[in-house]
Amino acid sequence: xxxxxxxxxxxxxxxxxxxxxxxxxxxxxxxxxxxxxxxxxxxxxxxxxxxxxxxxxxxxxxxxxxxxxxxxxxxxxxxxxxxxxxxxxxxxxxxx
Numbered sequence: 001x002x003x004x005x006x007x008x009x010x011x012x013x014x015x016x017x018x019x020x021x022x023x024x025x026x027x028x029x030x031x032x033x034x035x036x037x038x039x040x041x042x043x044x045x046x047x048x049x050x051x052x053x054x055x056x057x058x059x060x061x062x063x064x065x066x067x068x069x070x071x072x073x074x075x076x077x078x079x080x081x082x083x084x085x086x087x088x089x090x091x092x093x094x095x096x
Contacts, residue, residue: 035064035073046080051088058084 045053
């Protein structure tokens with residue numbers, strides 16, 4: 001992830017702790033935290049223009065929200081989904 005710090009851009013690696021946390025939450029079948037972490041990682045992928053990562057983790061977050069019956073949060077992901085389609089070179093799909 002690239003962030004601005006002290007007037008210049010700094011590239012940060014995604015901490016391994018996030019990936020490790022997702023493994024623990026998957027093992028515990030904790031859908032709330034799976035949705036939270038996967039959504040964050042997918043969002044980071046989107047900010048980094050890593051479409052594959054954004055889709056992979058975005059879909060995992062979507063599955064976790066669905067497993068909990070959380071329809072409202074699913075609708076909040078539509079903007080990110082549209083942005084992912086645009087980054088993937090398919091603006092027509094983003095518009096539908």
